[in-house]
Amino acid sequence: MPIETVQIPTTDGRADAFAAFPDQGERHPGVLMYADGFGIRPVLREMARELAGHGYYVLVPNVFYRHGPAPVIELPEHIGAEARPALFARLMPMIEAHTTERVLSDADAYLAFLTARPEVAAGPVAVTGYCIGGLLAMRTAAAHPGQVAAVAGFHGPVGADGPESLRLLLSTLTAEVHLGHAETDLTPEALGELDQALDAAGVDHTSEIYPGTAHGFTMSDTDAFNPSALRRHWDRLLPLLDRTLSRS
Template sequence: MPSKTALIPTTDGQADAFAAFPDHRGRHPGVLLYPDAFGIRPVLRELARELAGHGYYVLVPNFFHRHGPAPVVELPEHIGEEARPELVARLMPLIKAHTTERVLSDADAYLRFLTTQPEVSAGPVAVIGYCIGGLLAVRTAAAHPGQVAAVAGFHGPVGADGPDRRRLLSRLTAQVHLGHAETDMTPETLGELNRELDAAGVDYTSEIYPGTVHGFTMSDTDAFNPSALRLHWERLLPLLGRTLSND
């Protein structure tokens, strides 16, 4: 599967990124894939390559680029529970510094880069994200309603509770899938979120994946759940197939 590294011009310097795309000629629908907070690493490249194998050009940006190239913190080969607290503590200041203004400015740059690649077809794109990347995906889709046709978030926040989240959801025109971990979302909070999605008129599916903890798609962590990763593909690929035209 062809892949490359790239530098994306942003208002605050260049963002390093990874791209994967099909190995046959032609142009393909674009997908912007936001990683989790641990960033671009082998498991994210593997996810991007697998998705590219289904006919998509997949761009994975380092959204912490202001703090250096990925990985911005040194990561073990396997992120076990004993290592996670220290890593999260080091990443939390970066997460807090990644304001909504920065998210939206970067999203403009990422989409501009993605849609001008010679391998990317004209037409709408999809945005997907994992962990904090799920929130970035939703914010990006809400800010680009005419361009983003599908958005998916897995084991990630959807936005702040209350009026801010309702305003965010009200701007979504994309079809949406949200796959939540059992440890992130109770049935009661899921019901509240889904009622807000209904009130906003969003075309969506939103569900708790059984037997999961936060981070269930990431095979380099203790949270990994193979059956939940399969369910993630079973939800994601039809969503992209419905919303993106594949040349």
């Protein structure tokens, strides 16, 4: 499965990124994938390759490109609990500097780049994200109704900005949504409130707590990794993409 390093022009410079796609000389539906807060690293390349193997062109941008190319900080091979405080002390200023304005400006650039690739088929695209990337995915989909047909977020803080911000976010969303929450991130009561907001906005969605999971359950290089939950993630994501993205 080829992986290509690319540079995406943005209003603030150039975002480094990589793309994974089938090596068949054909055009494939496009998927924009947002990394978790730790950013681009081998596990993201593995996940992009896995998704590309199912017939998609997968673009993974370095959302912290304003602070340097990926990896923006040095990461251990395994991100254990003992390493997290020091890592987040360095990452949080970058996350906080990534304002909604920057998110939306970058999303415009990412989608323009993705849809212009010769390997990408015409038609709508999908967006998926992990951790903070789940929120970025939702914001991207809401800002591009009609162009984004599906959005999926896993262990992401989708409602972190409060009920009113969530209502505004969902008000323009036309994509079909799947949200997979960590058991340690969301109570059943909070899940019910989120589902009510999705229902009230008329969003076609599935939203569920993955049993026995901690925040970061999809990432095999962290202590939170849960193999069965990762399989569940693929079992939800792949059918979502299959029914929403055209292969013509």
